Structures are given as structure tokens and as C-alpha cells.
Amino acid sequence: MTPTEALRLAQEKDLDLVEVAPNAKPPVCRLLDYGKYQYEQAKREKQARRAQKTIEVKEVRLRPKTGEHDTEVRLRAARKFLLSGAKVKVRVRFRGREIYHPEVAREQLAEFAKRLSDVGEVETRPNMEGRSLLMILAPASGSKSS
Numbered sequence: 001m002t003p004t005e006a007l008r009l010a011q012e013k014d015l016d017l018v019e020v021a022p023n024a025k026p027p028v029c030r031l032l033d034y035g036k037y038q039y040e041q042a043k044r045e046k047q048a049r050r051a052q053k054t055i056e057v058k059e060v061r062l063r064p065k066t067g068e069h070d071t072e073v074r075l076r077a078a079r080k081f082l083l084s085g086a087k088v089k090v091r092v093r094f095r096g097r098e099i100y101h102p103e104v105a106r107e108q109l110a111e112f113a114k115r116l117s118d119v120g121e122v123e124t125r126p127n128m129e130g131r132s133l134l135m136i137l138a139p140a141s142g143s144k145s146s
């Protein structure tokens with residue numbers, strides 16, 4: 001129908017004439033209550049955002065000279081984080097001259113990852129970022145409890 005006929009029909013029914021496919025030949029329009037349409041669209045978007053799952057990233061900090069017991073405590077915390085579905089960022093922070101021996105920290109991170117291999121897998125291999133060595137562990141594919 002012609003645009004004038006469509007506008008007249010929309011005014012009679014107290015609705016809006018909304019163009020839904022402007023690139024089609026001929027363009028496609030629809031009669032609807034535009035305010036209600038916008039409200040429902042916003043409601044759908046809000047619902048989609050609520051359904052989206054955000055991945056949490058927790059951090060565990062170590063030093064090259066961290067003792068065995070303290071490492072055990074950090075391991076337990078990291079295990080709990082991985083089991084809850086969060087990713088774990090393991091950071092070994094260097095102070096002073098410790099930075100000249102990154103191999104100590106690499107071994108420490110490798111051991112950390114090995115001991116958590118049942119609940120997590122290495123997502124990002126250890127790499128230097130400023131004065132720290134970082135590694136990211138993600139929950140293992142088969143161990144998600146959420």
C-alpha cells in the first residue's frame with residue numbers, strides 16, 4: 001500500500017507506522033505501538049544481560065622466597081576459587097635483585113599448576129609483566145560445579 005494510505009490507517013487505529021526493513025524492495029513497515037515496542041525491547045535486553053555469566057578472576061600472590069606452608073595456603077585458596085568456577089591469576093612478585101632469577105619463579109609456577117591440574121588448566125603461560133611473573137589458570141573442563 002502507499003505510504004499515505006498506511007499513515008492514514010495508523011492514525012485511525014491510533015498506532016505508529018514503523019519501518020522494519022528499510023533496505024528491502026519495497027521497504028517494509030509495520031503498524032504498532034512504538035512506546036510499547038521500545039519498552040519490550042529494553043526488557044528483553046535487560047533479561048539477556050541478567051542471563052549472561054560473568055567470569056570472575058581471583059588473584060593469588062606469591063614471592064620467590066614464599067615458604068612451603070604459605071604456598072599450601074595459597075594452593076587451597078586457588079583450588080577453592082577454581083572449584084567455584086572463577087579463573088585464578090597467579091602472580092609472583094619480585095623485589096630488589098630477585099628479578100635476576102626468574103627461573104626460580106617459573107619453577108614455582110610450574111609446581112603450582114601441576115598441583116592444581118586436577119581442578120584447573122593453564123590458560124596463559126607464565127610471562128613477565130613489569131616486576132612480576134603472571135600465569136592464569138582456568139577451571140578444568142570437567143570440574144565446573146556451577
